[in-house]
Amino acid sequence: MGVPSFGILNYYMLEPEFGVALDPVHSAVDGILAGLFVGGISGLVFGIGNFLVAIFGEGNDSHEIDSWDFLKIDRAVALVRAAGAFLAFGITYGAVSIPVLGVLPGAALALVNGFCIGVVRLAISPWGNWILFTRLWLPLTGRMAWRPRKFLEHAYERQVLRRTGAVFQFRHSRLQDHLADRG
Structure with a gap:
């Protein structure tokens, strides 16, 4: 992820904006380093979040819990993980982009990327699949009640x-x- 986002950022945005001529190899190296930084911090945050969910989460068997209680628990876990993704990617993108682009553009890039990653994290969760598939897609196609x-x-x-x-x-x-x- 770092190579395309930060490599392209370096190669195409810094040269015309700041007059800095960077070669593609230097941009790729910067992208790899930024990707390792973003990936490392994000992986650490996701790992801590998953560890906390595993320790403090409900240890109930799916055969012992009501369907709707199970969905409520999953919703809470999905929202916490999406918020963690938003914060992890927002902070790491901010830490990398604010020194390069300045406060306002860097913060905007961090917020947009954090928001997008949080939404994707929410959409790929089981609760997000329930919302997108069961609550939207199936009723829209006439295969399920609203x-x-x-x-x-x-x-x-x-x-x-x-x-x-x-x-x-x-x-x-x-x-x-x-x-x-x-x-």
Whole structure:
């Protein structure tokens, strides 16, 4: 990540802006060093965050917890990890870009990159997948109700679905086979 972002930054932005002529090799070396710095700090922050989630997180088995409680816990973990990603990348990009670009452009670059990485971290989490796929994509394409919780609870009450811990399953295999054939 450091080579394209900081290497290109050095090669194309510093030369016209500050009159500094940098060759591609020097820019690539700067990019590698900046990438190692950003990656090292970010990896440390993510590692500490994952370690804290593993120690203080809920140790419940998915068969012992309600579906919706499981989703609430996952939402909290996803938001904490996204905030950690925002801070980690924002601080590291700020530490690298503010001395090069100045306070305002460097802080803007740090905020934008931190925000983008935080959003990506949120989107790739299980809760982010739930929001994007189950709450948006499936209803927009007509393959799921707009209120999945209400739909699943209603199907459970009608005994179409059964609950196994945090997972809903079809009660009848013929219905499952029929719906799987429709694709």
